[in-house]
Amino acid sequence: MKNLFKAGGVCMLFFLLCVSNLFSQTADQRAENLQNGTNTIFMSADKSYYKHNSASDNDPYGYGYWIQAHTLETLADAYQRTRNSVYKDRMKSIIAGIRKYNSYGAGTYHNDFYDDLEWLCLASFNCYNATKDPEFLDAVHQMWTEIKTGYTNGAMSWKKGCNTPCKNSIANGPAIVIAVKLYQLEGDNSNLQMAKDIHTWMKANVFNAQGGIWDSPTNLDPDWQFSYNSGMFIAACLELNLVTGTQSYIDDGIKACEFMMNYRNYNGGVFFLNENGQGDGGLFKGIFAKWFIEFVRMGNLTQAQKDRYLGVINYTSNYVWAKAVNKTNYLINSYWDSVPTGTIDLSTQSAGLHLFESVASLNKVHAYQNINYGGFYSQLSTGNYTLAQLQARGISDNDITSLTVPAGYVVTVYENDNFGGASKVFTANSAWLADWNDRISSLKIVDTNTSLVNVYQDITYSGYTAGLNVGDYTLAQLRAKGILDNDITSLKITEGYKVTVYDGDNFTGASKDFTATTDWAGDWNDRTTSLRIRPNGTPNLGNITYYLQNRHSGLYMDVWGLSTADGGNIAQGNYTGANNQKFKLIDAGDGAYQIQGINSGKAVDVAGVSVENGANVHQWTYVGAANQQFIAVSTGDGYYKLVAKHSGKLVEVAGFSTVSGGNVQQWENANQASGHWKLIPAGTAKFAKTELTTETETAATAINVYPNPVESTLFFTGEVSGTQVRIFSLTGNSVSEQKIQSDNVNVSGLAAGTYFIVFEKDGAKITKRFIKK
Structure with a gap:
């Protein structure tokens, strides 16, 4: 984006700011926008079928039975993603329209092509599994009865009454998937046996040594090794493995995946750029994408295999979204490397729907x-x-x-x-x-996945994005995250971390450090080929034993009850000078430290390696894990933020507590005072007994607030005149500060939510929680 930025000046920047959200959308938003665009452009006036193309083709009898089936199937995926009844209504309308306008037999699902019947049967199965609507299961049974008439000698025919070549791959892969799904649902062993026999036929006749799928036993033309044949063979292997537990099926599927990785992988990691036609062929790559993603999501693969395949899936998704989707109407090009122009066929649009709906399913539990x-x-x-x-x-x-x-x-x-x-x-x-x-x-x-750094394709955090954590990223590893070479323009960096970018692969060539979020990389725009992410804390604090005093409460980090056990809780307490309030910082590199309790010899630890707000902080035997290392970030006035290396969140006192025993946890970094700690070297200062009150002492001078929840005016009990009052949001942001001269404060301007109000009275801090309605 560097040239556009310079050429367009302020106007171009304004334009990019306005549309940036279109480019950096989540997987769910991308799928939803593509569905909405498809409905707007392709849906017929009576809402019973999708038009053949994006122009004025409104012939209900030329809509394409099998292409309609695939668009129907993506509606089931959209309903799973959203549970929005609009998608269920569209499913019902479309399947009714297929019957209504079926040129092979009005009012029926009949078709002379067995593969077309199979596509609609699969779509109906998906609709049934999403809705439990018996209409869709009835459609499955009707079509399966007809499909089986094409099964002879262990294989499916492609078309009724056809001559050689007749037993094509694309009629056999889908038949296996349907047969297995029906066996799962109803327990008919004849369907399972049929699926096994077809797989045996495919291995013997169309599955070649490289892992590709021939179009038929009599057509061994390498240019006819279409991606949808590979996709459906992979799907068949998955389904058979799931019901039989036989690993050889997964092994066959992996071999077919590797064919695609080795022979259909372009431009640094994008699939299918060799299949660029519209018409029937416009759907091929979308069908592969759907079933390849299903194989990765459900298959019995090693995590390394899954990560490798997911890298290509995510790279392809980001690449296609950035380069082949028109963000004004959400049409997608048959060429997955350029924005569409002219008329787009429904087949091409449906291929994009398959890709983006399937990618959106990857961040869901099923x-x-x-x-x-x-x-x-x-x-x-x-x-x-x-x-x-x-x-x-x-x-x-x-x-x-x-x-x-x-x-x-x-x-x-x-x-x-x-x-x-x-x-x-x-x-x-x-x-x-x-x-x-x-x-x-x-x-x-x-x-529990966390992204400490997000890099973006375009200025102001727009375009496609990818999340990265502490580590080294070569060009191949960036591509596996969906990041193109020389394509990073802006970065969001969690405080306490540093990104070093290189203009050569493998951390070579010129380099530059980024230590804070930047909306434009300047002379490093579109220049990064590899990068490293490291902690960026204050050095030279190690090998010293400290007391850790909290800025907000004035109390000290304390291993509660003098515990020496794994799991011993960490809270704050009045100063005692005992060893359970002493902690040694041990250098872990780059300004990160192990914080070792002197009394126990154990390390401060974020429980369960959690990245969630509110995760407890306790002590545990040190194993060198990132949740046991903390980056010391100076506030510039003698205090430090202790940033958990694995999560980027602060060690803080929960709820802005000012009482002895207030718990210590991790929370999002909002620069809250409860997450600031003074490192006081043990033995270098004389401590007086703290003047802050314990919880029991506080009760004697308690201030209460009412009504709670409150709409506009919060009242106090007790003498508060002249008291300094601060109000904090739940995330620790200060939203109000004033000196009180009466028994109330106006909170009508606050947004609805939970807040903490802190009274500073007679040297003590008293914290109360209230809810704003």
Whole structure:
């Protein structure tokens, strides 16, 4: 963006600021905008079919049965993503329109092409698993009965009454997926056997030594190794593995994936740039994207394999969004490396829908009704789900049997509503929950992945973005995160970290350090080929024993109860001079330190390696983990922020407490005084008994606030005239400060939420919590 920035001056900058949100949208927003654009441009006047193209083609009999089926399938994905009934209504309208305008038999699903029947059968299955609407299952059964008439000698025919070549790959891969799904749902062994036999036929006749899929046994033209054939073979391998547990199916799928990695991987990591036509071919790469992503999400792969494939998926998604999507109408080009011009076919648009809906599914937990990820399922984003909230997502009480869990996500399930009763944690896919099968009434989902640095394609944090943590990133590793070479323009950097960028690969050539968020990289715009992220704390504080005094309360960090055990809690206390209030900073490099308790010899530790606000701080045996190292960031006036290296969050006193025993936790860095600590070397200062009160002493001079919750005026009990009062938000931001001359304060200007009000009276600080309605 550097040339545009210089050429357009202020006007161009203003334009980019206005549209930046269009480029840096989340995966969910991208999918939603593409769905909305498709509905606006392609939906027919009677809402019963999608038009063939983005121009004025409104012929209901030329809409394309199989392409319509794929667009229908993406509606089921959108409904899973949003649970918005508008998508369910569209599903019902579209499948009715397919029957209404079916030129092979009005009022039916009949078709002379078996692969077309299979596409609609798969779409109907997806709709049923999303909605439980029996209309879609009835459609599956009707079509499957017809599809089976094309099955002979262990393989499916492509078309009714066709001559050689007839048994094409694309009629066989989808048939396996349908047969297995029906076996999962209904237990008919003949369907499973049929799926196994077709797979055997495909391996013997169309699966080549490189892992590619020939179009048919009689067509071995390398230029006809289409991505949708590979995608459906990979899907077939996944489904067979899930129900049989046979690893060789996954091995076959991996070989097919590797063919795509080796022979269909372009421009540093983007799939499918060789398939650029519209018409039927416009859908090929979208079909591959959908099923390749399903294979990665559910398949029994090593984490290294998943990470490698996910890198290419994310890179492709960011590349296509940046280069091939028109952000004014959300049309997508058949060429996934340039913005569309002219008429776009529904097939091409639907390929984009498959890509972006599937990518959006990767940041969700999937909860399934049946074993091996079968039957009805629902996508769940991070958050807490009571029984009522699960039911709103279509999940019945005690009806979850299997889960897929993205890397870094933590799912805590509970046997009772409102997170009560026994619980268990899941951090990886589970094809059967065993003793937790049909036992879950509520659950919580936390994403423990954290991005300490975000880099952006364009100025002012726009364009595609990627999150990075402490580490070294070569060009290949940046590409695996979806970042193109020489394409970084702005950065958001968590306080306490440093980004060193290089104009050569492998940390070579010229370099520059960025230590703070910057909206334009200046002479380093579009110049970065590799980079390093390191802590950026104050050096030379190590090998000294300190007392750690909190700025807000004046009290001292304290291993409570003189504990020497793993898990001993850390709070704040009145000064005692005892060893449980002494901590040695041990240099861990780059201004980060292990904080070792003198009394116990154990390290200050963020419990559970959590990145969440409110995670407890305790002591634990030191193992060198990032949650046991803290970056010392000077405030410039004698205090330091202690930034947890793994999360970028501050060690602070919870709730702005000023009493002895106030707990210590981690919280988002809002420069809150409760997260500032003075490092006082032990033995270098004389401590007087603190004048701050204990919790018991505070009670004797208590100030209470009412009404709580409050709408406009907050009243106080006790003598407060002349008292200095500060109000803090829940995240620690100071929102008001004044000297009180009466028994109340006006809070009508505050936004609704939870606040802390701090009274400074007679040398003591008294903190109260209130809720603003």
